[in-house]
Amino acid sequence: MRSAFDFTPFRRSAVGFDRLFDMLESSAASGAGENYPPFDLIRTSEHEYRIELAVAGFRRDEIEITSHQNVLIIRGRKGEESSADYIHRGIATRSFERRFALADHVNVTGAALADGMLALTLTREIPEAMKPRRIEIGGAASAPQHDRIEAKAEPATEERSPESV
Structure with missing residues (x-):
């Protein structure tokens, strides 16, 4: 027995909700008059x-x-x-x-x-x-090394002439 509402368009676009739509359809079909x-x-x-x-x-x-x-x-x-005679x-x-x-x-x-x-x-x-958990953020002492920029002076290279060797 089909319910009054058609879930087909939702089934095409909602992935993983098949069980939900099945429950809605079965409750609409079997729930009528069940009290x-x-x-x-x-x-x-x-x-x-x-x-x-x-x-x-x-x-x-x-x-x-x-x-x-x-x-x-x-x-x-x-x-x-029981064998009682009910009026x-x-x-x-x-x-x-x-x-x-x-x-x-x-x-x-x-x-x-x-x-x-x-x-x-x-x-x-x-x-x-499955419970939410809090993730703590570390302090400055544990900052990654790549965030620190240190300028290092490179030694200047001298050009030598072949005679000085």
């Missing part, structure tokens, strides 16, 4: 986030959380139906699958289930090699 279970996305600090999903009626063993290649997948599958069933207990695209270096660091809310903690951990 179960409801969730909140909260920024708790500069490098920490929390996702809270309303999973009322699901037990710990009925929820599966998987993180693989920058995609967080949360699945809920209900066990066997009205208003609590949604259908199976679900929620996908979240994670940025590079974002890892799931914790998960907790309490009072029908599943809370996932995510942390952005930037490797040392």
Whole structure:
């Protein structure tokens, strides 16, 4: 299914952004009408986030959380139906699958289930090699030698006559 926006002109001129365009197209195609279970996305600090999903009626063993290649997948599958004779069933207990695209270096660091809310903690951990670092400028003592210009007087050459030898 194609999205309402065509990314083809951008794909031709942007090198290395294929994954971004694929994510935008797939989220536009699969995101239409997908709203179960409801969730909140909260920024708790500069490098920490929390996702809270309303999973009322699901037990710990009925929820599966998987993180693989920058995609967080949360699945809920209900066990066997009870033999209760329901007059009205208003609590949604259908199976679900929620996908979240994670940025590079974002890892799931914790998960907790309490009072029908599943809370996932995510942390952005930037490797040392990718962090900005300050480069110190050396002082005058360490200035390169080619910057100093010293004039040396060359001795004048005398012309000798062959008789003086």
